[in-house]
Amino acid sequence: xxxxxxxxxxxxxGIAVIVALFSPWASSHPDGLEKVAEDKEFIGxxxxxxYEIIPDYTFxxxxxxxxxxxxxxxxxxxxxxxxxxxxxxxxKATRRRNGGSHNxxxx
Amino acid sequence: MLYxxxxxxxxxxxxxxxxxxxxxxxxxxxxxxxxxxxxxxxxVKKTNTEMGEKAAPLMGVLAAFIFAGQMINFPVAGGxxxxxxxxxxxxxxxxxxxAVIVMTAVVGVQxxxxxxxxxxxxxxxxxxxxxxxxxxxxxxxxxxxxxIAGPTGRLAGSFSGAWLTVMAAATLTxxxxxxxxxxxxxVALPAMLGVxxxxxxxxxxxxxxxxxxxxxxxxxxxxxxxGSRTMSPEVSA
Numbered sequence: 001x002x003x004x005x006x007x008x009x010x011x012x013x014g015i016a017v018i019v020a021l022f023s024p025w026a027s028s029h030p031d032g033l034e035k036v037a038e039d040k041e042f043i044g045x046x047x048x049x050x051y052e053i054i055p056d057y058t059f060x061x062x063x064x065x066x067x068x069x070x071x072x073x074x075x076x077x078x079x080x081x082x083x084x085x086x087x088x089x090x091x092k093a094t095r096r097r098n099g100g101s102h103n104x105x106x107x
Numbered sequence: 108m109l110y111x112x113x114x115x116x117x118x119x120x121x122x123x124x125x126x127x128x129x130x131x132x133x134x135x136x137x138x139x140x141x142x143x144x145x146x147x148x149x150x151v152k153k154t155n156t157e158m159g160e161k162a163a164p165l166m167g168v169l170a171a172f173i174f175a176g177q178m179i180n181f182p183v184a185g186g187x188x189x190x191x192x193x194x195x196x197x198x199x200x201x202x203x204x205x206a207v208i209v210m211t212a213v214v215g216v217q218x219x220x221x222x223x224x225x226x227x228x229x230x231x232x233x234x235x236x237x238x239x240x241x242x243x244x245x246x247x248x249x250x251x252x253x254x255i256a257g258p259t260g261r262l263a264g265s266f267s268g269a270w271l272t273v274m275a276a277a278t279l280t281x282x283x284x285x286x287x288x289x290x291x292x293x294v295a296l297p298a299m300l301g302v303x304x305x306x307x308x309x310x311x312x313x314x315x316x317x318x319x320x321x322x323x324x325x326x327x328x329x330x331x332x333x334g335s336r337t338m339s340p341e342v343s344a
Contacts, residue, residue, distance in 0.1 A: 029182055
């Protein structure tokens with residue numbers, strides 16, 4: 001992977017982390033579907049999740065609510081980024097193994 | 108970035124268009140799963156054979172940015188908030204098939220780890236927020252940039268694509284609620300469209316700004332983002 005790509009990854013993930021740092025100050029108003037569900041009185045139909053890992057974007061066991069929210073955002077960023085990069089890597093690897101690359105410069 | 112400095116109460120229990128379990132009937136959920144699984148399988152195949160070199164590293168970055176962006180609820184009128192969906196943004200940059208994978212990762216992790224959106228209804232949520240938005244947003248962006256060249260076309264295409272995908276996702280969600288007997292279509296649809304017409308403006312602004320930023324920093328990313336075709340609106344200009 002060329003140097004340019006490393007820059008994109010670092011800057012892109014950096015922006016995502018900065019956005020996550022703002023998450024504790026996100027609007028606390030009910031949003032689209034929730035507002036409609038309240039107004040039209042079907043909010044009560046919602047069922048609780050069968051298990052909880054990081055519910056409400058609040059990292060469990062962290063006293064400070066803002067820190068807990070930011071921490072949950074960072075955890076999420078790491079997981080989804082790993083899935084995205086992992087998938088792309090896997091696709092590249094299988095393509096190379098199958099010899100089906102139309103991108104001779106790959107790698 | 109849009110935010111207001113109010114200390115967060117617990118993030119809403121029913122955020123964005125994330126449908127919780129209980130709102131949608133089992134048959135509707137199963138149809139959602141069937142369509143979503145079929146599209147994901149096709150998306151894996153398509154990205155494996157067609158994904159451009161430029162799309163690959165962007166997938167992780169986009170997933171991270173969209174996940175973070177979805178945490179930022181911005182206020183709209185009437186004591187309501189909304190947040191980015193991101194399907195249009197992802198599709199413009201990496202093409203609709205890779206965007207489906209990115210959105211599946213985001214919406215899947217939100218449901219499995221963050222209890223945001225139900226598990227039974229996860230297929231439906233991926234369909235509404237990931238698949239519909241990726242293909243519709245991509246199609247609108249392509250159509251608009253095909254007619255209007257250069258930065259104006261990109262701005263118009265990304266804004267209108269993003270806005271329309273939010274409206275389409277709100278419509279599809281309303282139809283699913285109606286089919287499930289949760290809320291009649293003539294009740295849910297006008298309410299959903301009214302709220303999301305405003306939320307869509309936020310989606311449009313963020314998407315257009317992000318695309319403009321990417322073009323300013325790395326114009327090569329957007330010109331051959333799908334790896335197979337060259338968009339190059341400048342050529343036709």
